[in-house]
Structures are given as structure tokens and as C-alpha cells.
Amino acid sequence: MFPHDPTKRQSLLQFAAALGVLLTGSHVSDTPALKQPFASSEKREKADPTLLHRFENLLLESWTLLNCNQFPLAERLLMSFLPSLLAFPVEEKMARLASIGLRLQSVLAHHRLDLSQKLTVCQQAVTFAQHGHDHTILAAALVELANAYEFHGDVAKSLLTLQEALTVAPHTTPLIQSRIYSNNAVLLAQTGRKREAEWYIQYAQEIFPDTPHQDPRSVFADSSVYTLAYHAGLVALALGKLHQVSDAFTLYQQRPAQGTMPERLRLEIWNGHSKAAIQMNELEHYAALLTDSLSSAQMLGSKKRYQEAVVIFQQELPSTWRKHALLREVAATYGLQRGTL
Structure with a gap:
């Protein structure tokens, strides 16, 4: 598949550089890491199909870089x-x-x-x-x-x-339908609508395809069995079904192999496991998860995943755990203080 072809990747990057010069008058290396949408005020003629196809390839490559943990490049x-x-x-x-x-x-x-x-x-x-x-x-x-x-x-x-x-949802692919249902399940569970949450998370699992990559737009969908597992775990936690939490967070292991898990999704699940470890009184397990989440989030460059781990530490940790040597060491290493990020 071309996103992993170095030759085609280099071609796309060269095209992006040329596009930056031709359409904006600047080189890619001069482009800020982030611009507001609609930054270009000059409207042009309708884009021809060939150019739109190149844009589509660039989008595919950008999403692929995200899932390969290359945030700055993406x-x-x-x-x-x-x-x-x-x-x-x-x-x-x-x-x-x-x-x-x-x-x-x-x-x-x-x-x-x-x-x-x-x-x-x-x-x-x-x-x-x-x-x-x-x-x-x-x-x-x-x-x-x-x-x-x-x-x-x-x-x-x-x-x-x-x-x-x-x-x-009925007019979309099963891959997207599953994501819609699992997102609904999480919010419904967290707002006390237990029966609806159970139905949606069950249906999300049933409808999720065994071969999601056969969906031609699977990269663009940002819907995966890993996100489904994360949502299933959150629903189990919110409904107090602690005996189901571990299986829910790891349900991707019971599905056909779907490639390497993106680090942003692994850390999301790890933070879910952290919540479960606290509720199940597994201090040492939680300490290991917290350390991994914080260090890996820093390496990935994700303030979001780092913040999630810190908020769990600040808001969900039993006060008696804070005196434990393992957690005192982690808190000292990362400068964690209650009430601050």
C-alpha cells in the first residue's frame, strides 16, 4: 500500500513543497507548524480532478504519519x-x-x-x-x-x-457506524443511562468489521478496534462492571490482527487501565501504568495523553496512596502536584 512506500512518500513530500511555492509563494520549510483554516484569502478557479487526487494522496499520507506516531511530520x-x-x-x-x-x-x-x-x-x-x-x-x-x-x-x-x-449512521460504512455507537455508549454510561449504553456498546462490537482495512477510507475514518476497546472499557467502568473491564480494554486481542497500534491509542487505553487499577485497588499496577503513560506521552509529544494521566492522578487517586513510596517517586520525577498540571 503506497503510504508505506518510501519512493512515493518522497514524491508526495516534494509535491507538497512545490505546491507551497506555487500557490502560497513560500516553501514548506517556511510554513508555520499550524495555520488557521481559510488562511488564503485569494479564491482560485475550481481545482481540476488531477490536483484533487494529489490532495487526496497528501491527506492519506498525513493521516498515515499521524498513526505512525509522527505528529510534527504529519x-x-x-x-x-x-x-x-x-x-x-x-x-x-x-x-x-x-x-x-x-x-x-x-x-x-x-x-x-x-x-x-x-x-x-x-x-x-x-x-x-x-x-x-x-x-x-x-x-x-x-x-x-x-x-x-x-x-x-x-x-x-x-x-x-x-x-x-x-x-x-445507517448510510455510512460499518466502520464508522461502530464508532458512532461506541461514542454514544460512553457518554450514555457516564450520564447514568445504563441500558442504552449497554445496547450501543454491544452493537458497536457486533457491527465492527473483521477486516476494517478493506474499507477504502479506513485511514481517514480514525475508527479502529483499539478505540472500540477503549470505549468498551470506559463503559464497563462507568457501569461498575469491574469484572469485565480488563477483557473490555483488551478486546482487540480477540480480533483479527489489524497492524501496529498507534501510540496515541495505546496510551489512551493505558490511561483507561489506570482508572481501573485505582478502582480495583491495584496500587503497584497503577504506578507502573502511570510511569509508562507519562514518559511515553512525553516521547510522543502528546500533551493530551500526558494531561489525561495527570488528571487521573490528581482527581481519582485515593489519598492514602499518595504516601506510598512508588507513587511519591513518580510524583517527584514528574513534578505532579494535586490541583495543578
């Missing part, structure tokens, strides 16, 4: 062409690609904890998806917007957005 490549793509007149193909690119930009912004930008970009991704008249792309954009609302603390808007995603 963002650098994305922002070398996304402003130029957004400068073209809006038509269906362009709008679909723009939505996919903006959604990736929102994911990268979130890992930098730029939540304000994430929300804005997610809203724009939904708008472009609506112009693109593609149910699958719209559903994916709505799921990411729901995530943005949730992390802003607006659970009501998050649920409403997921309800909108549910209305288009």
Missing part, C-alpha cells in the same frame, strides 16, 4: 497544502477533502491541548462535510465535533451532536 505536511486546498471554490469533492483535512488538524490541535482551535476547526469540518454530500465523511466530522464539545465540558452539546450522527 502536521507539517498537512499545513503545507491544506490552506491552498481551502482556497479553492467549494464543490463536492473539494469539500469532502477539506473536511477530512480539517478533522486531522483538529486531532493534532487536541494533542497540543489547543481546545479552542479544535472546536473551531471541527465545526468547519462539519460545514464542509455537509457541502460534500457524503454521509460517511459527515458522520466522522460529527463524531469529532462531539469529542470537542465533551472536552470543553459541554456534555449536552456532545450528546446532541452524536444524536445527529446517529441519523446518518
